[in-house]
Amino acid sequence: MADKIVLFDYGGVLGYDHLIEKEELLAYTLGLTQAELNNRISEKSTIGKAFRENKVTEIEFWRSVSQNDKINEKFARELTSMWMDTYCLNETMMEFLQLLRKVAKVGVLTNIDIGRSELLEKILDSNTNLDYYFPSYVFGFSKDTPQLWELVNEKLFQQNHNLDIIYIDDRAEHVLSAESIGWKGVRYYNFVQ
DSSP, rough: OEEEEEEOOTTTTTTTTOOOOHHHHHHHHTTOOHHHHHHHHHHTTTHHHHHTTSSSSSHHHHHHHHOOOOOOHHHHHHHHHHHHHOOOOHHHHHHHHHHHTTTSSEEEEEEOHHHHHHHHHHHHTTTHHSEEEEEEHHHTTTTSSHHHHHHHHHHHHHHOEEEEEEEEEEEEHHHHHHHHHOEEEEEOOOOOO
């Protein structure tokens, strides 16, 4: 019988994302509109993708997003923390994840940079609550590239060749990517569904 693994995305699944008041505060701090902020930090933007793939530093990212070359390391760290505050843990999903641990190993596979990842590991108490934690920056690729999926798949199958892997994400394209490497993909809409 195959060992079961259930991997979750963070933003939009295990965590609520786009908390409006927090996004407005971050946008205001940078002198941007909320729409400008979201376009620039999105994983679909060139700089957003590069940051999540560990190809630019935190300072380079925030200088590009703000178009302000005077941002220093301390302020960049504060901006990253403010950005992380635009998400919050979905306690119901976290409880569900812990219930799943009775029958499967569980983890997180998410597009995230090193700064927010350090914060997320604390929020999730990843050493206690997760069997696996796969942040994109560690692999140098994001979820819109086949390489990330292949690298995570290789890492999982190094330990065991008989696995049944389920991946849960709110984005259809990421569910399809998981299915393309032989995992079962589940599109997340809400907890009840």
